[in-house]
Amino acid sequence: MRLKFFLHFLFISFVSFSQNGKLTGKLILKDVENYKSVSEKTYIILKTGNRIDSVKVNHNLSFVFNNLATDTLRLSISPRTYPTNIIYRVCLKENEVKHVEIPYASICPYSEGKGNVCPVCKKNDQVIPIVYGFTMKIKYRDKNGNATDKNGKIISKEEEEKVTSKQGGCVITDCQPNWFCQLDNIDF
């Protein structure tokens, strides 16, 4: 009788505290040339309400977390991902198994050293610089009201209205694009 009660109690505990959720995932590496080093040193960090876990990715950049309770999971990657470090949220229901694929870049994809040639059209004739911080466009006029450049040389209306830079916003991070191709509509 006592044993039966005990077993019953055990069963109840098992049901109410079951943590059979599972999260599997894979990093989709953008800088594939760094595949080896990424597979050797990259950790996935998982935070839930009351616990922090981390696992190293395996040789094919996948990972698994077992025994998860119903919760909102917050996933991040160490070392951080570029251009912006992102925390992913995954909602896990009871006993649910979820798979996530996370884009990952181990290095900043933008570099001033790469120059202003567009990676898509391979040209720079439609490329303009991206300007960060507060900027304003200054228009110059000579004494007769003609539009001029900053050196006082008269310029045409088209030249005056030509877009010469893209506003990059006021938030400056350690990894941001320097150029914009107007033809392909991409930052690089």
Ligand SMILES: [Zn+2]
């Ligand atoms: Zn282009």
